[in-house]
Amino acid sequence: MPRITARTAGLCGGLLLAAAPAFAxxxxxxLLDMLLANGSITAAQHAELSGDLAKEQQAAERAxxxxxxxxxxxxxxxxxxWAMNTQIKxxxxxxxxxxxxxxxxSDGGRDKDRQRIRARVGAFSKINDEVDAAIQVASGxxxxxxxxxxxxDDYFTKKDVWLDLAYIDFHPLxxxxxxxxxxxxxxxxxxxxxxxxxxxxxxxxVAAAYSxxxxxxxxxxxxxxxxxxxxxxxxxxxxxxxxxLYSGQIGTRFYPGDSFKVTLGGSIYAYDNDEDSPSxxxxxxxxxxxxxxxxxxxxxxxxxVIGLPLPLSxxxxxxxxxxxRGVDEDQDQAWLAGFMTRLFDVAIxxxxxxxxxxxxxxxxxxxxxxxxxxxxxxxxxxxxxxxxKNFAVGATYFxxxxxxxxxFNHDDATVNTLQVDVEAKF
Numbered sequence: 563m564p565r566i567t568a569r570t571a572g573l574c575g576g577l578l579l580a581a582a583p584a585f586a587x588x589x590x591x592x593l594l595d596m597l598l599a600n601g602s603i604t605a606a607q608h609a610e611l612s613g614d615l616a617k618e619q620q621a622a623e624r625a626x627x628x629x630x631x632x633x634x635x636x637x638x639x640x641x642x643x644w645a646m647n648t649q650i651k652x653x654x655x656x657x658x659x660x661x662x663x664x665x666x667x668s669d670g671g672r673d674k675d676r677q678r679i680r681a682r683v684g685a686f687s688k689i690n691d692e693v694d695a696a697i698q699v700a701s702g703x704x705x706x707x708x709x710x711x712x713x714x715d716d717y718f719t720k721k722d723v724w725l726d727l728a729y730i731d732f733h734p735l736x737x738x739x740x741x742x743x744x745x746x747x748x749x750x751x752x753x754x755x756x757x758x759x760x761x762x763x764x765x766x767x768v769a770a771a772y773s774x775x776x777x778x779x780x781x782x783x784x785x786x787x788x789x790x791x792x793x794x795x796x797x798x799x800x801x802x803x804x805x806x807l808y809s810g811q812i813g814t815r816f817y818p819g820d821s822f823k824v825t826l827g828g829s830i831y832a833y834d835n836d837e838d839s840p841s842x843x844x845x846x847x848x849x850x851x852x853x854x855x856x857x858x859x860x861x862x863x864x865x866x867v868i869g870l871p872l873p874l875s876x877x878x879x880x881x882x883x884x885x886x887r888g889v890d891e892d893q894d895q896a897w898l899a900g901f902m903t904r905l906f907d908v909a910i911x912x913x914x915x916x917x918x919x920x921x922x923x924x925x926x927x928x929x930x931x932x933x934x935x936x937x938x939x940x941x942x943x944x945x946x947x948x949x950x951k952n953f954a955v956g957a958t959y960f961x962x963x964x965x966x967x968x969x970f971n972h973d974d975a976t977v978n979t980l981q982v983d984v985e986a987k988f
Contacts, residue, residue: 590615644687652683652698655985657711661933662978663964665971672933672967677714684727692734698727708760708929727764744768750784751811751829754862755879755898756928757915758831763926769809782827783812790846795838805846806834813862821868829860833885833923849924850936850966853894856923857885875902877913886920893937896921900942911944919965930960932977937965940977952987 684698729745750769769786813827886894900913932938940962968975
């Protein structure tokens with residue numbers, strides 16, 4: 563029987579190496595079969611080489627599969643990059659609400675005993691390292707900027723959905739801490755109370771905000787330009803004829819000692835062409851206002867006490883309308899003071915406020931306190947318990963006296979409001 567020599571083996575190996583890149587699996591196997599047929603290799607050598615060839619082919623197939631999978635994954639990531647960089651967030655709230663206003667008729671008046679829902683869902687996307695964008699829709703019984711609640715009423719009819727947010731957020735990498743936002747946005751200023759701004763209001767325009775830290779101290783500020791009504795004076799389409807709001811704020815957070823964190827700041831909200839805004843609900847002059855000019859100066863602060871057996875934060879704000887005029891021009895101030903703590907896993911928020919008739923804009927102040935009317939004073943107590951992750955129950959009670967919430971009693975009419983909420987977030 564022919565014996566395989568070193569020369570023959572080398573020739574065989576060379577042929578296999580030469581053939582492997584040029585020919586696919588069956589060609590290499592045919593070459594082994596030819597070598598066996600002409601006696602260059604034995605049957606045992608043929609079987610051994612065939613087994614090695616099969617293993618090499620399997621390894622090559624696995625490597626090719628990994629390359630294909632890797633390429634497919636890169637392509638898939640490129641196609642789904644927007645989804646991977648986008649968060650879908652929202653919440654659903656079911657509420658029972660009872661409002662009782664002194665001397666209002668029980669039927670057909672401003673008293674309410676109702677069930678309400680709020681639903682919000684939004685897409686918040688990272689476009690690139692410097693740009694974010696967001697769109698959010700929300701429920702609501704109308705265009706009221708101060709509410710996204712919808713009454714459960716009207717024979718199971720479908721409920722309205724409104725555009726609640728739509729903005730672009732530019733934060734250049736070259737200027738850390740700066741962001742410029744345009745569109746219908748979340749409030750760009752720090753708010754430690756809701757005397758000036760109801761929490762549901764999302765202003766429209768352009769704003770810039772900046773914050774920077776030096777050790778244990780942070781400086782923050784913002785400025786904005788917002789459009790409220792186009793061509794309010796009827797004299798032209800240029801921007802100088804629009805009802806506009808200019809905002810500015812500056813503040814700081816610092817630690818004066820190991821046991822305290824302090825936040826202090828001031829704001830100005832200046833309206834332009836506000837004297838041309840028609841009075842009435844839904845316009846700038848509303849819910850008890852008599853002045854037709856507003857320039858609000860705000861001072862606010864909060865002290866967080868650290869290391870106590872119970873967490874404690876004390877906060878407040880003071881507002882003066884420097885442009886109030888008319889018969890009630892001296893009714894130009896508003897203030898709020900309160901505290902927050904937690905007891906037995908129940909979050910507690912209490913505050914007292916006094917909002918004079920022209921201290922703030924009646925169309926923008928908290929819509930729940932005293933049924934949303936200025937010329938009011940009283941207490942707010944809010945309790946919230948987290949049942950489980952992203953699921954909570956709570957209750958809020960307002961005990962107020964108002965000069966304008968009742969149409970039949972303009973002298974400290976009581977306005978008591980109870981809200982019981984069940985809320986889920988996702």
